[in-house]
Amino acid sequence: xxxxxxxxxxxxxxxxxxxxxxxxxxxxxxxxxxxxxxxxxxxxxxxxxxxxxxxxxxxxxxxxxxxxxxxxxxxxxxxxxxxxxxxxxxxxxxxxxxxxxxxxxxxxxxxxxxxxxxxxxxxxxxxxxxxxxxxxxxxxxxxxxxxxxxxxxxxxxxxxxxxxxxxxxxxxxxxxxxxxxxxxxxxxxxxxxxxxxxxxxxxxxxxxxxxxxxxxxxxxxxxxxxxxxxxxxxxxxxxxxxxxxxxxxxxxxxxxxxxxxxxxxxxxxxxxxxxxxxxxxxxxxxxxxxxxxxxxxxxxxxxxxxxxxxxxxxxxxxxxxxxxxxxxxxxxxxxxxxxxxxxxxxxxxxxxxxxxxxxxxxxxxxxxxxxxxxxxxxxxx
Amino acid sequence: xxxxxxxxxxxxxxxxxxxxxxxxxxxxxxxxxxxxxxxxxxxxxxxxxxxxxxxxxxxxxxxxxxxxxxxxxxxxxxxxxxxxxxxxxxxxxxxxxxxxxxxxxxxxxxxxxxxxxxxxxxxxxxxxxxxxxxxxxxx
Numbered sequence: 001x002x003x004x005x006x007x008x009x010x011x012x013x014x015x016x017x018x019x020x021x022x023x024x025x026x027x028x029x030x031x032x033x034x035x036x037x038x039x040x041x042x043x044x045x046x047x048x049x050x051x052x053x054x055x056x057x058x059x060x061x062x063x064x065x066x067x068x069x070x071x072x073x074x075x076x077x078x079x080x081x082x083x084x085x086x087x088x089x090x091x092x093x094x095x096x097x098x099x100x101x102x103x104x105x106x107x108x109x110x111x112x113x114x115x116x117x118x119x120x121x122x123x124x125x126x127x128x129x130x131x132x133x134x135x136x137x138x139x140x141x142x143x144x145x146x147x148x149x150x151x152x153x154x155x156x157x158x159x160x161x162x163x164x165x166x167x168x169x170x171x172x173x174x175x176x177x178x179x180x181x182x183x184x185x186x187x188x189x190x191x192x193x194x195x196x197x198x199x200x201x202x203x204x205x206x207x208x209x210x211x212x213x214x215x216x217x218x219x220x221x222x223x224x225x226x227x228x229x230x231x232x233x234x235x236x237x238x239x240x241x242x243x244x245x246x247x248x249x250x251x252x253x254x255x256x257x258x259x260x261x262x263x264x265x266x267x268x269x270x271x272x273x274x275x276x277x278x279x280x281x282x283x284x285x286x287x288x289x290x291x292x293x294x295x296x297x298x299x300x301x302x303x304x305x306x307x308x309x310x311x312x313x314x315x316x317x318x319x320x321x322x323x324x325x326x327x328x329x330x331x332x333x334x335x336x337x338x339x340x341x342x343x344x345x346x347x348x349x350x351x352x353x354x355x356x357x358x359x360x361x362x363x364x365x366x367x368x369x370x371x372x373x374x375x376x377x378x379x380x381x
Numbered sequence: 382x383x384x385x386x387x388x389x390x391x392x393x394x395x396x397x398x399x400x401x402x403x404x405x406x407x408x409x410x411x412x413x414x415x416x417x418x419x420x421x422x423x424x425x426x427x428x429x430x431x432x433x434x435x436x437x438x439x440x441x442x443x444x445x446x447x448x449x450x451x452x453x454x455x456x457x458x459x460x461x462x463x464x465x466x467x468x469x470x471x472x473x474x475x476x477x478x479x480x481x482x483x484x485x486x487x488x489x490x491x492x493x494x495x496x497x498x499x500x501x502x503x504x505x506x507x508x509x510x511x512x513x514x515x516x517x518x519x520x
Binding site: 125127128129130131132133134135136138139140142143144145146147150151191192193194195196197241242243244248 | 466
């Protein structure tokens with residue numbers, strides 16, 4: 001038994017993805033849910049499954065359901081950081097297949113930017129790590145970058161290529177928050193925050209809400225939107241405390257993506273658009289290696305020369321993603337929504353022609369948790 | 382006692398035992414009596430085999446820098462006057478890894494692989510924090 005192709009995304013919406021005007025985190029979630037339902041031709045009365053995670057609310061399914069006035073019969077608040085929402089896709093498909101719910105909403109909302117850029121987190125501090133004042137997460141990613149550089153000779157200029165490419169993609173959206181191109185020089189001459197990472201190696205800090213609606217593939221065919229089928233999902237994880245990450249330069253992304261691709265029955269080479277969590281340039285580089293786009297240690301050379309910029313070989317993070325478009329604390333939801341846009345042919349100037357297959361990879365905490373999804377606008381064969 | 386302020390922690394159970402041993406200027410890790418796993422942070426069961434037969438061991442405090450970063454922003458308001466400061470992941474010779482810091486170093490001189498040794502910073506009457514210095518250097 002597999003969930004391959006059994007569920008589809010039939011509605012998607014995002015709101016206030018840079019700065020909100022007067023909406024709370026749950027307010028952002030709620031309006032994203034109702035707009036995603038409208039996109040699907042459904043209403044709140046149809047929703048019986050709620051999937052969410054939050055840095056603000058300890059019991060986010062209760063918070064969101066009360067706010068919306070709904071009474072779901074199935075909820076899942078799996079919390080693995082920014083990867084949560086990609087994991088929720090698979091959990092929702094399984095719940096739908098098992099008959100535990102019929103209309104599932106996956107939702108997220110954050111006012112990270114309005115909160116004056118301070119990372120909001122309910123996370124406990126580790127007694128083994130807290131005394132030293134590591135800034136989560138950039139301090140950890142500085143250590144990942146220094147290790148990658150020492151092991152493989154990766155340079156700051158190579159990392160900067162990813163920030164430059166992300167900016168170029170974001171300029172193809174209609175709501176680019178920083179509407180000017182970026183150069184490698186500008187990235188490496190921006191202030192160092194946690195060596196060797198510069199300010200412009202970091203994702204944006206934005207507000208934002210997002211939601212997607214899933215139903216069974218059968219029901220999807222009767223709804224107004226073109227279904228985006230969930231062909232495969234995979235998860236993997238290996239630490240909580242950064243100091244206990246087994247290998248700073250390789251992650252469980254290789255396992256989660258292999259699981260997702262195997263379930264989907266497709267190979268990496270068949271994927272048309274790729275959406276990979278980019279909290280920092282270095283985290284994206286490590287994930288590109290682990291996902292198999294290049295060999296371990298060769299990420300620096302791989303991203304040189306605009307290979308992942310518009311017009312390059314790999315359509316990666318086609319709206320600029322976290323580095324240049326939206327990153328409200330957790331990004332996973334917005335990677336899914338961009339993939340849906342591409343697969344619906346609704347991505348405007350950044351549309352990848354004839355995109356049929358997308359890979360979404362969510363990462364949580366310090367490369368600790370991973371969830372991969374393979375999506376398609378074609379029903380499974 | 383240095384009187385250096387550090388962000389507050391709430392160690393419990395085996396975490397509290399680790400800090401009690403730091404108070405005696407010992408870095409504690411564990412060995413599993415059943416499968417020989419080296420265990421850190423301290424646990425109640427072995428992640429290698431599930432055994433509860435774990436014994437505390439004392440580390441030499443010697444190791445090498447696995448990686449590092451120099452932060453130009455403080456991770457806690459209490460550390461605001463210390464920036465820039467350098468944090469390290471240290472691979473101890475006994476085969477486990479800790480996070481700590483390398484106070485007072487020139488950030489440009491720090492590199493992966495350098496040999497380091499532990500020292501113990503008695504913050505106040507109750508708390509001692511593990512720190513490192515490069516082998517042969519004064520802290």
